């Protein structure tokens with residue numbers, strides 16, 4: 001089969017790497033890809049929001065199946081377009097992807113399905129939001145409705161901060177149309193865990209748990225980023241809790257979406273917070289997470305292409321997912337200064353020494369080829385991923401490997417996976 005993967009980050013490198021191990025996959029194309037992906041796939045310079053351009057690739061390269069990495073093309077309706085032209089594609093249609101692209105919609109669906117989540121109020125205008133906030137106690141969480149590249153959620157401690165946040169989102173339109181409505185919700189505390197499920201619209205299979213590290217600094221300090229590392233599975237997320245999320249979150253949501261004529265096919269990602277009252281949903285994404293994918297897929301034994309085909313074909317119940325008994329850790333190497341300003345174009349060395357390892361894989365997040373060199377091309381540059389039969393072993397291996405990769409202004413968190421150790425008391 002000829003496969004097209006859409007996207008250019010570490011998540012897409014992981015997906016391409018996994019697909020390359022599938023017997024049924026003959027050729028892989030990636031749009032637009034990066035220097036790491038280029039070692040496994042033919043990269044094509046088509047942007048992820050250029051739906052017509054991507055459709056043209058499907059035609060020209062006789063693509064049998066397409067997998068979509070990021071949220072933007074899903075929210076623009078790439079699945080609808082490809083299906084209209086009879087190109088099989090893995091991912092939800094636009095109206096189903098609204099579970100991610102509209103936080104208002106997601107909260108309303110959670111309300112309908114009685115999914116455990118923070119108490120909330122949807123506010124379509126600034127004054128309504130202000131008057132609602134006056135009736136609540138702080139802290140509160142204010143969320144822009146639409147896609148805001150991970151920046152649309154603001155935690156406010158008092159009236160003044162709430163006014164500022166609402167003013168930025170709703171009056172100054174910092175996130176454009178994404179801020180036309182907001183969700184104001186109760187602040188919850190607890191550990192955050194990601195649990196993803198795959199659905200063919202009816203059947204559901206949940207994947208293994210993982211935990212992201214969103215803040216730039218050790219101990220979860222500083223600014224939010226796209227994710228500085230992840231590990232999987234999460235030792236303190238029990239099988240019982242996983243079952244609870246399957247029954248109280250994934251099943252009712254998938255059933256409801258089918259009933260509403262918004263059949264959800266693809267990956268449904270639940271961002272969870274483990275509160276004293278049990279797991280609650282913070283948000284949904286309609287795709288694989290980044291960097292959670294880098295920490296999850298190396299443990300997957302089942303052929304990813306088979307899973308994609310069963311999802312598209314509606315027979316996911318025929319597939320049994322199996323996993324290696326291992327822990328996996330992904331440490332993101334970024335450019336110093338990220339998520340603010342940073343230098344790029346730095347030459348990266350040390351990658352070749354890791355190529356023969358069967359317990360370490362370096363997934364490229366943003367790299368380019370410049371003559372004979374591989375150079376950094378963004379804030380998050382690489383995801384050094386290692387696996388072992390213990391979490392401590394995987395942490396040690398990932399950090400040893402991370403030290404052998406060199407580029408100017410390299411920065412990484414030193415505590416990826418530590419919460420997994422401390423919560424089990426190991």
Ligand SMILES: Nc1ncnc2c1ncn2[C@@H]1O[C@H](COP(=O)(O)OP(=O)(O)O)[C@@H](O)[C@H]1O
Nearest residue numbers: 118141150151152153185186187188271282283
């Ligand atoms: N109700 C809440 N209580 C406490 N923290 C929250 C709440 N909602 C969101 N957060 C924090 O904000 C982060 C981002 O929120 P999320 O809903 O996941 O939106 P996005 O990923 O689109 O920015 C979460 O990972 C969590 O740390």
Ligand SMILES: [Mg+2]
Nearest residue numbers: 150271282283
């Ligand atoms: Mg999130």
